Amino acid sequence: MNEIIMYTDGSCLKNPDGPGGCAVILLYDKNGKPYEKRKSIPNESTTNNKMEIMAVITGLQMVLEPSDIKIYSDSKYVVDSITKGWVQKWKKNNWVKSDKKKALNIDLWERLLPLLEKHNVNFVWVKGHADTVENERCDFLAREAIASGNLLDDVNYK
16 A cells, blocks of 8 residues: 655634635655645635645545555644544434534535545644644645635535
C-alpha cells in the first residue's frame, strides 16, 4: 500500500455565513522520489467546520488507490468525530446526536465516510497556528483561495 501524509485545514471569515476555503497538502514517495500535491477550494458562504470536513474529503478524493494515510488536522471537531466514533453513532441513530439534536454537516459526513472505508486512515490532531509548517501552509492556501474571489456556491448550506 502507498503511504501518504496529508495535512488539511479549513477557514471561514466571519464564521458562520462568511466566505471560506479549504486546503490539503499530500506528501508521498513515488519510485523513491518525494512528491507533493496541493489543492484549495474557495466557498461563498459557509462555516469553519464545513471547510475542515471538506478539506479531508478533497484530500481523500485525490488518492486514487487504497493507501495508508496519516491525516493531520487542527480541527478537534473532525478528528474527534471520527476517532471517537461519534459520526458512526450519529449515522446509526439517523443523524441524531446523544443530546437528541440533529447532527450538523450530514451531507459532508455522508461523503466522507465511504472515502474513509477505501483507505487505512489514521487521524492526528495538531494545534493550529503553532508552527506546524504544513498546517500553516494549508491555512495560507485556504485563505488564499478565499482571497481569489472565485468563490463557489455551497448548494447544501442553509
